[in-house]
Amino acid sequence: MSIFKSLPFRNIAGKPVRSFVLVLLTALLSLTVMGGSLIVSSLRKGLDSLEARLGADVMVVPYEQATKTKIEDIVLQGSTGYFYMDKTFMDKVAEREGIGEISPQFYLASASSSCCSIPVQIIGFDPETDFTISPWIKRSYGKELGKLDVVVGNDLNAFVGDTLTFYGQECHVAAKLDKTGTSYDTTVFANADTIKALIQSSLDLKMNNFSDIDPDKVVSCILINAGEGYSADEVVNDINLHVKKVKAIKTKEMITGISDSLSGVSEVIGILIAAVWILGVVILLLAFTMSVNERKKEFAVLRVMGASRRKLAAIVLQEALITGIIGGIAGVLLGLLIVLPFNSVIEETLKLPFLLPGAGGIAVYSAAALIAAAAAGAAASGISAFRISRIDTGLILRGEN
């Protein structure tokens, strides 16, 4: 590389404090884009994953529970809880018009468990009729679950082959699910036989709040997919009108709350990114203006040697681009270092489903953040580059400009 071409690099190395400040500023810009977009996209992906996992149009729960507890917290946000209603409601609901698919679910919260530091929600399903959980459990575990076989969520500290004890019953971990970014990552799944056995054990140990139930005659909730030609609204209205002591809820409405929270969080992150960017670009603009002002004579000397206006502007832009790229890379790495290892902390803090994009997605966000930071540096230096290309060499050399 010729001495002239190496000049931008030498200038950057020769002014370490100035260069460090410029790199730091662009790193901050890139970090906000990288971190912000990664968090927002992970939240969106989490919501999509949750929607896909729910897989039912309507959920029917005991009326009393619907008014007492926030069902959404149990179903969507990982809170533990359980409630039961008589199995006969299943038949009553199934008789209603517009029912396509229908399947019961059984809930149980473990009192303590060797596997987890947090109370675990156990969800049981009926393999005969289930249309929500079985399909994606089958992807992780190709066979049918046997009695006392369980499948654990990705965040639980249990692995295939482990034995977990729930209410004195030893359960065998048959599979571990892929990460979903939802409350299902901390849930244990079992078939109807297993969960009935566990409910019975909890009753035997007098650790179940519903002391007078018969596990064979209860369900926790009923999941429904509307039949062809019927909407979820129609099914919900029909059940709520004709079946007493239960409440039908449209699952999309349950997600609406999360979707609203997500929009709020996205908006706050967007505002933060915009504020950091406006401030960052203004500071960069000032930094480049000051830097170029203090180096006017240096540029005049280059002009005396025969550097054209274009070459002077190129030096300023190259310096901005180099610091922008270095800062951009630093910001991206910092963003990855914050978001990747601490994604569960972010998820817990935001209390929203959070699913990181794959390697390809992360690479795209990294590249976008890098390009944005380098472009911001180049754009902020653009005015200085233009001004320096217009300098009146004679006047600067005379010390009058």
Add this chain to the structure above:
Amino acid sequence: MILKAEKLSREFIRESRGTNRFIAVKETDLTVEGGIFTVIMGRSGSGKSTLLNMLGGLLEPTSGKVSYDSVDIYGLSDGELSRLRNGSVGFIPQGQTALHSLSVIENILMPYTLFREDITEAEKYAEELMERLDIAELKNEMPSALSGGELRRMAIARAVIRKPGIIFADEPTGDLDDENTETVFGFLRDSARAGAAVIAVTHENTASKYADRVLRMTAGELQG
């Protein structure tokens, strides 16, 4: 090379002096030929540096024209004029003009590398110039380690590295001691003897003993 200035003048707007128009250089005609060392003397503020900057293609005149070998330099595009300055003009500006991120040898070679990569030939000549100007030992030093006289000699070596046809020197001995002053004027005289047209503006009377031609500048007027 023949440098010719015709009816060259320059006005400035200077409100601080109580008047909007200030004529730094009144209409001036000047011809300088290769092999001649011309010294323009005058008091500070007489318009010497303004005239030199206009002659060197660094400051556009208010009126008149400057030509090198009949080429009107202010009629050229910025790219063309820059190339011409790089190849045919050596300019030693007033004051310290080192590029502080580069070493002494890199500073000297800089004009050569503006338009080309291979510096082998120029490197040899740079070493020869540094020998002549007695700064050979400072080749790899950074400018911050040099004295005022050494920096000035470095600037001179840098101005002549391209073996220009015209050399301009603006107060080349402004802050130098007697010994350095003799070295600098001696070098400029030798450059003129080697064929370059050399124009130096100075208020140093010593310069006249090296010059082939001495002109005086008073209140913007050049007198032969």
